[in-house]
Amino acid sequence: MIGAGHAGLAASHFLRDRSVDHVVLERGEVANSWRHERWDSLRLLTPNWQSRLPGHRYEGPDPDGYMTMGEVIEFIERFATVSRAPVRTGTNVTSVRRTDDGYHVTTSHGEIRCRAVVIASGACNRPTVPQFADAVPASVVQLTPFDYAGPTHLPDGGVLVVGASATGVQLAAELKRSGRPVILSVGEHVRLPRLYRGRDVLWWMDASGVWDQRHDEVDDLARARRLPSPQLVGTPERRTLDLNTLAAMGVELVGRWAAVRDGRALFSGGLRNVFSLADLKMRRLLDTFDEWARAHGCDAEVDPPERFAPTHVPESARWQIDLRSGEIRTIVWATGFRPDFRWLDMPVVDEKGRLLHEGGVVGSPGLYALGLPVLRRRKSTFIHGIEDDAREVIDHLTRHLAVRR
Amino acid sequence: MTTIDNGVNVQALLDAREVLKGAPEAAQFTWRASSRWQNGVHSTTTIQNFFGLGQEQSHKSETVFTADHPEVFAAEDNGITPIEYLLVGLASCLTAGVASVAQNRGIQLRSVESTVEGNHDIRGILGADSDVRNGFNDIKVTFTIDADASQQDIEALVAQSQKRSAVFDALTNPTNVTVEVA
Ligand SMILES: Cc1cc2nc3c(=O)[nH]c(=O)nc-3n(C[C@H](O)[C@H](O)[C@H](O)COP(=O)(O)OP(=O)(O)OC[C@H]3O[C@@H](n4cnc5c(N)ncnc54)[C@H](O)[C@@H]3O)c2cc1C
Numbered sequence: 001m002i003g004a005g006h007a008g009l010a011a012s013h014f015l016r017d018r019s020v021d022h023v024v025l026e027r028g029e030v031a032n033s034w035r036h037e038r039w040d041s042l043r044l045l046t047p048n049w050q051s052r053l054p055g056h057r058y059e060g061p062d063p064d065g066y067m068t069m070g071e072v073i074e075f076i077e078r079f080a081t082v083s084r085a086p087v088r089t090g091t092n093v094t095s096v097r098r099t100d101d102g103y104h105v106t107t108s109h110g111e112i113r114c115r116a117v118v119i120a121s122g123a124c125n126r127p128t129v130p131q132f133a134d135a136v137p138a139s140v141v142q143l144t145p146f147d148y149a150g151p152t153h154l155p156d157g158g159v160l161v162v163g164a165s166a167t168g169v170q171l172a173a174e175l176k177r178s179g180r181p182v183i184l185s186v187g188e189h190v191r192l193p194r195l196y197r198g199r200d201v202l203w204w205m206d207a208s209g210v211w212d213q214r215h216d217e218v219d220d221l222a223r224a225r226r227l228p229s230p231q232l233v234g235t236p237e238r239r240t241l242d243l244n245t246l247a248a249m250g251v252e253l254v255g256r257w258a259a260v261r262d263g264r265a266l267f268s269g270g271l272r273n274v275f276s277l278a279d280l281k282m283r284r285l286l287d288t289f290d291e292w293a294r295a296h297g298c299d300a301e302v303d304p305p306e307r308f309a310p311t312h313v314p315e316s317a318r319w320q321i322d323l324r325s326g327e328i329r330t331i332v333w334a335t336g337f338r339p340d341f342r343w344l345d346m347p348v349v350d351e352k353g354r355l356l357h358e359g360g361v362v363g364s365p366g367l368y369a370l371g372l373p374v375l376r377r378r379k380s381t382f383i384h385g386i387e388d389d390a391r392e393v394i395d396h397l398t399r400h401l402a403v404r405r
Numbered sequence: 406m407t408t409i410d411n412g413v414n415v416q417a418l419l420d421a422r423e424v425l426k427g428a429p430e431a432a433q434f435t436w437r438a439s440s441r442w443q444n445g446v447h448s449t450t451t452i453q454n455f456f457g458l459g460q461e462q463s464h465k466s467e468t469v470f471t472a473d474h475p476e477v478f479a480a481e482d483n484g485i486t487p488i489e490y491l492l493v494g495l496a497s498c499l500t501a502g503v504a505s506v507a508q509n510r511g512i513q514l515r516s517v518e519s520t521v522e523g524n525h526d527i528r529g530i531l532g533a534d535s536d537v538r539n540g541f542n543d544i545k546v547t548f549t550i551d552a553d554a555s556q557q558d559i560e561a562l563v564a565q566s567q568k569r570s571a572v573f574d575a576l577t578n579p580t581n582v583t584v585e586v587a
Contacts, residue, residue, distance in 0.1 A: 258578040269543075269577035273567040280561045316543075 001118045002096075002105075004030045004087045006053055006076050007371035008120035010386040012085040013054045014394035020401065024085050025107060027092035031076040033122055034069055040150045041174060043068050043234035045166055047200050050384045053079050054391075064200065066234025093121075097345045098364055116366040116397050119344075119355070123372050123381055124337035133333065135260035137323050141330045145171070148332060151178035157329030158182070160265070160321070162257050164189045165228035168334030169241050173233070175332070176249050183321070183328070184246060185267060187256035190230040191278040191311065194240040196286065197293075198303035201232070208292040210285070211379040212388075215359055218374065225373040228336065243275070243311050254317050263324045267317070275311035283307070339372065360393040366400055368393050409513040409553075411504045418505065431458050447473040447483045488541070492521045494572040499546060502566025512558060515551040522546075544576065 001008045001015070004026035015022045029035060044051065049063035051072075056079045058067075067075065080087060088109070095106040102115035127144035136142060141155060145167050151174060161172040164186040176182040192201050205211045218224045233241040247253060255268035290305050292298075321328060341349050348362050349355050355362065359376045360369050370390055371381060379385030425432040434457035440450040453467040471484030478486075485493075496519055507514050523544045529537040550559050567573045 255577070261579060266579045270567065270573065273564055273573075276560065276564040277568060280557065280564055283557065284561075 001025065001120060002093050003120040003122060003371075004080065004085070004089070005033055005120065005122055005371065006031075006079070006383050007122075007386050007390065008118070009076065009080050009083060009085050009087075010054055010390040011118050011120055011370055011394055012087075013079075013083040014390055015397075016083065016085075018394065018398050020394075020398060022086065023112070024087040025091045025093050025105070025112075026087055026089050027108070029089050030080045030087055031073045033124065034072045034076065037124070037146050038069055039145060039148050039171070040069075042170070044072060044383075045230075045232040045234045046202055046382060046384065047234070050202060050206065050382075051075060052384050052387070054083075054387045056082060064238070065236065094343050095345050096343060102366055115401060116368065118393070118397065119341075119362075119367070119369040120371055121339065121341075123339050125340035126338055127333060128336040128338050129333045130257070130335060132257075132260045133331075136265075136331060137263050139326075140323055140328055142333065143330060144333050145337075151175050151180070154178075154180070155329045156180070158327050159330045159332060160185065160328045161332045161334055163187065163228075163334035163336065164231065164243065165334065165336070166230060166232055168332075169231045169243075169246060170233050171332055171334055172246055172251050173241060173249065176246070176251050181252075181327075182250075183252045183254055184243075185254050185257045185265075186243065186271060186274060187268075188228070188274050189243075189278050190228055191242050191282045192230040192232055192285075193242070193282075193306075193308055194232060194238050196289065197306060200238070204289045204292075205379075206384075207298075208289050210288065211377065211382075211385070213378045215374050215376050215380075218378070221374065224378065227373070242308075244309065247312060247314070252318075253314055254321070255319060260323070263322065265321045265323055265328075267319045267321075269317075269319050271317050272313050275313060279310045360389060361396055366397070368397055409508070409511055411508045411512075411514050413505045413508040415505060415508045419509075433457070443483075445473070446478075446480050447471070488523065488525065491541075491572075491576065492523055492544070495544065495546065495570075495576060496521045498570045498572035499548075499563075499566050502570050503548070503550065503562050506562050506565045506569075507552065507554075510558070510562070512552050512554045512562065515553075517548065517550050517552075519546055519548045541576075 001012055001022055001024040004024050008024050008026070009030070012022065012024050026032060043066040045066065047063065048058040048060060048065050048067060051058045051067065058075070092108040093105060094108065096117055097104045099113065102113065103117045105112040105114060105117065127146050129144060133142060148171065154175070158181040159175045160183045161168050161175065162185045164184055168184060172182050172184045194201060196204055215221055231242050233239070239245070243253060253271065255271040256274070257265055258268050259266045286305070286307070293302060338353065339355070341353065341355060346364055348364055348367065355369055355372065357369050362369060369375065370386065370393055373381050376389045376392060377385060380389050434455060436455050438450050438452045440448055442448050450470045450472065451467055452464070452470070454461060454463050456462065470490065472487050472490065473483040474480035474486055475482045500517055500519060503517055504514060521544065523541040525541050526537045528534040529539040548563050550562070552559060554562070
């Protein structure tokens, strides 16, 4: 097992259940990503009641609240303790190679031979930054979410936040509240209200079965796997953080950042259409929820259907900004994350670095993965999504071991 | 689904998508136009051949486009102005997209009409004000669509056609342009 995040620990839980001998190799500590790769103010965007792992759930006083990073770390640590996962911390995996009867794993603490490997090293190991970042003038500070801790660490002055998914909208709001001028560059995005008909929108995702949709039922799996995170934030006030909220706070919206030319950032003129696409998709999703509520006789338990104002299109959005003018002192790249499989010495990734797998079963026998986008279901990358995936993947692994024995 | 027909062979497009996923070389197309100066600001541009699917291709026949400036620009008005060709490209590209997406989504179209307006401050090209750009300041396309679909589905058609439009992308995003003297 490689990685002691919730995915690796959940898999370990099922392996122990089936009495399969194993170790969990972790380069840092348990819940390492939550300790070292998140910003200070971050809270989960999934509500507490939804934080559930096999045999382990939130039992605190505020089921509708959202965990702080400290609480998430504690939650995952406790899971590791109660499930007595055999974690070897401080053990970095530097290579995994195929052998005749299994795998040869090289770590910072020696070599391991094993019959099966589960990759649970995370889907968000490296921030994605577009190539043209190289052409940004050196006078502008560039940060990724991995470098960003909070507004006080940034120079004074304007900030250009790139990307309007969960990370981008949250950082844009926080930076704006710190008193800085903030410009948000918006490409395709997923708009969601925090509450719908009086319930957390993620309650609807869960209850209506949208999140349970399986990888082999999704129309366009490649697209579903690329889907950005929704514009949601977990706050005690349970407020919506969409582009209308940000615009009302005074965040300036510009189109998708397309190129740098002569020290100028050039933005797409297609802003209106990315708004339309997101508004239409949100409406379609809310229609699905309404239909589900009607069909399941839940209409009486929730508030009446609501529809939200379309995303307001600014009078005129700028399509270029001179990066040498001093207006922008910092760029925050909230342009997504990707996994890092450089230590996998096997031809199991495609030309774009994506792991080739079918529901977590990799082409090489005995090699498995967990925690990747829509691995087996739409909920695969979420904390509560791991239980079903891990059970099925470990079932497959157990059968594989039995056959080979 | 009852058979709907907008005259678009969507299956061929979906098949091509599958094939080209594994053959990026074949997906490289080069579109070509050849232009000749006539007189004044009048020119003619012909288009017939292009490259794609790994080989030279040809339209059924050659098309000739005439460009000129209108009389208010003190020209002879032998044809539309070059910047108006961009409107032709945008309207026809989005319309093709609407038809294809409708076919793919099982929506029967009865009529698709659009008007395209490009706002242009010509002080830019005249060099009268260096703060004014040469090209359009903004472009507005208005579709009127009669189809067997809800307003919301029609809006989704138009949004999706923009998302997959070559000309919409070429106009809304910067493109490297190299101009040389042979
Ligand atoms: C900013 C952000 C916010 C998120 N918010 C939520 C949320 O609100 N709710 C929710 O359900 N999900 C959320 N997620 C998604 C998901 O829950 C997290 O990404 C989570 O960390 C994934 O768990 P994991 O176990 O798959 O991977 P990780 O938690 O990343 O664990 C992988 C582990 O593997 C280790 N590792 C990696 N490579 C090696 C190696 N070569 N050798 C040894 N060890 C290695 C890492 O140190 C790490 O500890 C969020 C993700 C991000 C990035």
